[in-house]
Amino acid sequence: RKEVEQDPGPFNVPEGATVAFNCTYSNSASQSFFWYRQDCRKEPKLLMSVYSSGNEDGRFTAQLNRASQYISLLIRDSKLSDSATYLCVVNPSSGSARQLTFGSGTQLTVLP
């Protein structure tokens, strides 16, 4: 079983739609959680951290359910520029080294 699992998609949605991505992780001791965005042939960039209380940044909302080991990302009013691969990322370590474990990514295409 992969440590971080995501639905690979692709998700093709019209502009203005709301889309949700889900992710599960296997290591219950995982300490911190993130969503990264990766454009085609570019490096990953941090989109947002995910907190137990849930957090929102503009059109993006991230939630964490530690009991179910489940992370979600909701994008509202999607824009063409949201087209990218969204990577669910977990820090499995409780030590100082922040070795990140990435899911395989969910591909999103927002259509005009």
Add this chain to the structure above:
Amino acid sequence: DTGVSQDPRHKITKRGQNVTFRCDPISEHNRLYWYRQTLGQGPEFLTYFQNEAQLEKSRLLSDRFSAERPKGSFSTLEIQRTEQGDSAMYLCASSKRGEQYFGPGTRLTVT
């Protein structure tokens, strides 16, 4: 540009040759990471440095791979006797305490 830089951006090599990649982290970042990414997959952790000390190595890092960060600044990743399975994007990231910032990567093709 004060971001993470990597050199070269692309490398094509024949099977059996040695290759070396360089990463220059953001200047005040003491932590440096190497990842490998293949098509359709997320990046996979290879190794981690804090200053010049290599503190973690993934089991993915076979004996043919070696990484150094001699003065705690730039880092090199060398692959000896390359195999076709080494074809991938090699990403470097750096951090101070929190967010890891990724470089643009070196795309390796082994023919």
